[in-house]
Amino acid sequence: MIEPQSRLHQAWIGLGSNIGDRQDYLLSALKLLHQRQGVQVVCTSSIYETAPVGYLDQSAFLNMAAQLTTNLDPEHLLRTMLEVERELGRTREIRWGPRTIDLDLIMYDNMQVEYESEHLILPHPRMLERAFVLLPLAECLKQAGHPDMRQIEQHLDHLDMTEGIEKWKTFSWPDELGHTES
Numbered sequence: 001m002i003e004p005q006s007r008l009h010q011a012w013i014g015l016g017s018n019i020g021d022r023q024d025y026l027l028s029a030l031k032l033l034h035q036r037q038g039v040q041v042v043c044t045s046s047i048y049e050t051a052p053v054g055y056l057d058q059s060a061f062l063n064m065a066a067q068l069t070t071n072l073d074p075e076h077l078l079r080t081m082l083e084v085e086r087e088l089g090r091t092r093e094i095r096w097g098p099r100t101i102d103l104d105l106i107m108y109d110n111m112q113v114e115y116e117s118e119h120l121i122l123p124h125p126r127m128l129e130r131a132f133v134l135l136p137l138a139e140c141l142k143q144a145g146h147p148d149m150r151q152i153e154q155h156l157d158h159l160d161m162t163e164g165i166e167k168w169k170t171f172s173w174p175d176e177l178g179h180t181e182s
């Protein structure tokens with residue numbers, strides 16, 4: 001499945017934070033990814049505030065999605081994402097518990113690209129049951145005119161999803177970088 005990385009790929013990621021300055025963690029993660037060799041953030045969704053799912057005794061999350069272009073293969077991209085999580089103080093104590101930043105690789109190019117290893121499953125195995133992933137992802141796919149948008153919107157329709165999810169802030173990449181960054 002994984003081709004030699006001679007060409008650019010599109011990667012679709014989900015971001016989440018529910019500790020500290022949540023927006024700052026999201027923005028910092030995008031900046032750090034964008035600074036990495038072989039990774040460019042090209043588009044982002046709005047930021048949503050979402051009630052916790054899975055482990056309920058924790059604060060609300062901010063979630064968003066982003067589109068990356070990359071010449072990294074999926075395993076290298078995930079490794080890069082995990083390094084950025086670590087740089088931002090991410091620790092793992094409780095499954096689905098509180099985190100400064102969570103970066104999930106949702107899909108690589110499109111929903112048909114399937115891959116499974118010890119470290120990585122694509123598309124993300126729980127994406128279709130998570131409105132906090134699908135809603136921002138649909139926004140990014142729409143901006144990109146991606147062919148999987150309708151499929152994602154249909155899954156959203158099947159979830160009783162809007163409860164516990166509110167648009168928190170529109171977010172316009174790369175404007176959020178300000179004028180001092182390239």
Ligand SMILES: Nc1ncnc2c1ncn2[C@@H]1O[C@H](COP(=O)(O)OP(=O)(O)OP(=O)(O)O)[C@@H](O)[C@H]1O
Binds near residue numbers: 095096097103118
């Ligand atoms: N598509 C993927 N995106 C991110 N991590 C993945 C993916 N597939 C498998 N993993 C593996 O999952 C591990 C645990 O990830 P993490 O601690 O962020 O899980 P989580 O965010 O708490 O839960 P969930 O996996 O349900 O989102 C990662 O170290 C990674 O190796």
Ligand SMILES: Nc1nc2c(c(=O)[nH]1)N=C(CO)CN2
Binds near residue numbers: 050052096097
């Ligand atoms: N609302 C919300 N709930 C979650 C989230 C998340 O990002 N947002 N991430 C989880 C583990 O990936 C578990 N639960």
